[in-house]
Amino acid sequence: MTHPAFRFGPALLFCPADRPDRFAKALDRADAVILDLEDAVAGDAKHAARVALLSTPLDPERVIVRVNPASTPEFADDLAALLETEYRTVMLAKCEGTADLVDLADLEVIALCETARGVLAANEIAALPNVSALMWGAEDLVASLGGSSSRFADGRYRDVARHARSQVCLAAGAHDIAAIDTVHLEIGDLDGLRAEAEDAVAVGFAATACIHPGQIEVVRESYRPDAARLEWARAVLDAAEGQGGVFAFRGGMVDAPVLRQAASLIRRAGG
Structure with a gap:
């Protein structure tokens, strides 16, 4: 089975879709930008974010659009707006199974497996022919379990998070698609970010997502062979x-x- 070739990375930068003033700067700094219609945008700003998506075009070869989960009312509006643009790579937030991708069959999909159901369904999701990558997320995963923290006090991931990370990486590898490592939320902890990025590339991740421009070069250096x-x-x-x-x-x-x-x-x- 042939999947779309993953052409992004290694440093992907999230940018709130309701902040078009940041779009070009984000794309200039990163290898690709993830225009975020989901968690980075407040509920009352979702419409403005879709308008910004339509009115502030970027190079579609370097843009990923994160849409709201398929189970939410916002999903249909996100998809309608996306289809009016030239962007054809969508990141589906909180993907929990193959049924969530039914309406995305004509798009390249990066599935974000960040709940218990999503992680357990990663292998089936990765098998779909239009899926080019899987990404995992720690905080939503722990929240879906009723927990309150993905890390120990020293910054190490708890075992359930490490298990989810490994399962998503293995599912992606089994279907010859890319795996994307999740964001490092402590912006000032560049040493911690470097350690995680170096581990990511060592085990086969293709890219790491960032939440701040200051993280970009650390990720690039980590993925670059010495x-x-x-x-x-x-x-x-x-x-x-x-x-x-x-x-x-x-x-x-x-x-x-x-x-x-x-x-x-x-x-x-x-x-």
Whole structure:
């Protein structure tokens, strides 16, 4: 099954859709902008946000529009506004199953699995042919469980959040689509953001979402392979030419999974 190619990242920046004065600046700073019609916009500003979406066009190849959940009254209005624009990549908030995507069949979808139901349905959602990526969210997930905190006092995610993150990543990988890591809410905690972004890229996430422009460069640096690692990747792929199977390289064993990891590093560096 062929899914749309995920072309965004690694640093995606949320921007409230009722703040058109920020649209161009957000797009200039980030690799792609997520114009948010959901949580970033108060209920009485939803209409103004849709108007701004229509009246402030950006490059559609670098824009994702987050719409309200399919179960809400706002969803139909969001979709109607979206279809009047050139934007064709939609992030569906609080996606809880394949039925939520029925009205989005002609659009590229990034499904946001951020409730208990959504996380458990991630594999089925990822199988739909118009889904290009899955993203997870910690705070809505914990709220859907009746909890009050996704992290321990030291900043580490609680086990249920880590499980959800892993499940979404695995579901995306199983269907050869992208996985997007969730936002780091502590804007000033750049060290914590860096640690999470480095972990994300190490296990296969394609991008990390940001809530502030100051987070962008940290994410980009984390996803960018360092020079030594990139040199190793190119060298080991060169050494693999003519090899029939497992071989030794610089004191280590190299097999097919190692070569795939090397190729992934080179893709992240732009070839």
